[in-house]
Amino acid sequence: MWKETVSVTPPYHFDRVLKRLSLDPLNAVDLTERSVKVPVRSGAGELCIVTVRAAEGTASEPVFLVSGETNRQEMMERIREIFQWGKSLQAVHDHFSKTNLSALFEEHAGTPLVLEYSVYNCLMKCIIHQQLNLSFAFTLTERFVHAFGEQKDGVWCYPQPETVAALDYQDLRELQFSMRKAEYAIDTSRLIADGTLNLSKLPFLSDEDIMKKLITIRGIGPWTVQNVLMFGLGRPNLFPLADIGLQKAVKRRFGLAEKPSKEMMLDVSREWEPYLSYASLYLWRSIESSSP
Incomplete structure (x- = not known):
């Protein structure tokens, strides 16, 4: 020990x-x-x-x-x-102290952008969570990990790509995956397992190059790539405009009568660069229940 x-x-x-x-x-x-x-x-x-x-x-x-x-x-x-x-958060907080999110960053000061435990975990989690409410998304992910992952000392770990690559689509359908979601998870794992998609090379690529590489894979859209960039690789300047939670948080934070448009989201977020990922994180926190 x-x-x-x-x-x-x-x-x-x-x-x-x-x-x-x-x-x-x-x-x-x-x-x-x-x-x-x-x-x-x-x-x-x-x-x-x-x-x-x-x-x-x-x-x-x-x-x-x-x-x-x-x-x-x-x-x-x-x-x-x-x-x-x-990564020191002081520069991030100094930046936001001069923006329209200054009160939010004061309220949640010291909250870092913690990563998922591996890039593969993050990618699978994002695929599973696509277009699901958060409660069922967590339930479905838990079923996936309990069925095919590994447990040690009472702690669960996501399965390895090779394990998921060897599954049949029906294996995931039995967990209540949709057919498309089963295909996305297994087919993406097969690309990783056979070396077509090398996740270990992603940290050395720019955000733009990672987007170009991953967006070509069936079932991976901009929202998934942006979340992988944030929570898989810790990139600091992502703001997923299509994220329902962010739209809800922006609506509440700025007292809007309706869901913000893409143009409004872009306009209100301009002064948050180059730390858009932290703005995203703190806005998500603002709508999560019982945040300390």
Whole structure:
């Protein structure tokens, strides 16, 4: 067992991180202990469980205790990336203090853009969540992971692409996937498994090149790519105009009588660049229930 104490540049509000992670039933979050168990695969494919726990630190002096069984250096590198510990939020908050979202960023100060545990997880989650209400989307994703994923120490991990690539469409239909959604998930996994789509190369490409590459795949549209860019790769400047939750949040934030048009969304968001992803995150938080 290895343990490492990590101090992070403030502001960083871990309780808000945990609260948002707890919305997904697959995440092993303990709000009382202020901890989360993260399933991470090593480069060799070994499933490792890493525990991230708040130490005695606060949002203004964040300190974490990270522990695991194996692959210390590799796991620490991935944990730092997932929780975005190498990126200071101060510049983001300074930027938004001069915008029409200043009050929102004051209310949710210190909330980082935490990533999904792998790019593949993020891609599968986005495909499953397409055009579903959030409650059933989480239910369907949970069924998918419980049926074909891997469990270790009580923590669930998404299946590997090769596992999903070997499935028949009917395997997912039995979980209540639509036929198209089953095809999208399995066919995309087959492209990854046979090397046609190499996810490990995406971090080295621009947002535009990733959009061009992924948008050609059946079942992957702009909304999915934008979410992969944000929550799979941590890109800072994405604002999914077609996202219903964002439209709802903008309507509420600016007191609109009707759902905002694309033109209105573009107009109101201009001053948020180059941190559109953070604006998206904080707007989503504004409509999530019981946000601390």
